[in-house]
Amino acid sequence: MRKVIFISAGPGDPDLITLKAVYHLRQSEVVLVDRLVSPEILKKYSNSKSKRKIIYVGKSSTCRKNKSLLYLTQKRINEIMIYHALQGKYVVRLKGGDVSIFSNIMDELIELKKYHISYEIIPGVTAAIGAAAYTGIPLTARGYASSVRFITLHNPxxxxxxxxxxxxxxxxxLVFYMCIQKLNYIFDRLIMNKKNIYTDKLVAIVEQATTPMQKVYTSSLYNCKELIKKEKKFLSPSLIILGKTVNFHSKFKWTSDSSFFPKKNYFVS
Structure with missing residues (x-):
């Protein structure tokens, strides 16, 4: 086949994956799976007759520090992907959220072009969109916010x-991705000029959005440091939504309070 299908797995709820993604997943022979992919997707959309090979290629700081856990560099992931594609296998690269947003897809596309391997990119629901929908927080709203920004602090x-x-x-x-380890850093810099803080802006920290373990913590910017101190640790993945539209959460939230669920990681580790 000499082709790789990049599939967006969505933010957590396995039902948010697209029909096109499911089609390719069921046809696949080799699936390279990122860490932030719901394991339910593989269970729910697997073909029991298929001899599919699933390879977990997630990268995280936890894996890097703990030598007992598998940690693959991006170079090694590229090598595995290229090897199976050159063998003519039906290769799927399964990534969390949407593959075009903060997924490091460029490195893999460059390698595929180098080896003249064709590819297809299937879009999906990114974490910010899923979190907004499942918390009742519109990212834009007439009179409140006319645009939205996705921000990552990979290099602060x-x-x-x-x-x-x-x-x-x-x-x-503003939506901050992949920054749960940098909460204090973020809020320290946001409140360093307290005179500029809008009282009608709120912060929402959304933990494991769209999953049964979803939890939402809201606070004013003035009190966000107290929230961090109280909760101590948020599960990954979590993201931050900052803006006037966060005020709508209490009015428009439609998912039930998931506080009765045990605090555990719902994603591939």
Missing amino acids: NLIHKNQWIEFLETSDT
């Missing part, structure tokens, strides 16, 4: 002090 040094001030003053809704 790239964000200048003036940018943090602009983050605070903008009417845009």
Whole structure:
């Protein structure tokens, strides 16, 4: 076949995957699975007659520190993907959320082009969209926010002090991805100019969005440090939504309070 199908698995709820993604997953012979993919997707959409090979290629700081856990570099992931594609296998690259948003897809596409291997990219529901829908927080709303920004702090040094001030003053809704280990860092910089803090802006930390373990914590910017101190640790993946539209959560939330669920990781580790 000499082709790789990039599939977006969505933010957690296995039913949020697209029909096209399910079709390719059922035809696949080799599936390379990221860490933030619900295991229910593989259970629910597997073909029992297929001799599918599932390879977990998740990367996380936990795996890197704990030598007993598998940690694969991006280079090694590329090698595995290329090897199976050159063998003519029906290869699926299964990534959490949407493959075009913070998924490091560029490195893999470059390798595929180098070996003249064709590919297909199937879009999906990114974490911010899933979290917004399942918490009743519209990311844009007339009179509240006309645009939304997705932000990652992979390299915090790239964000200048003036940018943090602009983050605070903008009417845009801000969504911070992959930053649960940097909560104090984020809020310290957001509140360093307290006179600019809008009282009508709230912060929502959404933990394991769209899963049975989803939890939502809301706070004013003034009190967000107290929230972190109280909760101590949030499960990965979690993201931050900051803006006026967070005020709608209490009015429009439609999922039940999941606080009775045990606090555990719902995703592939």
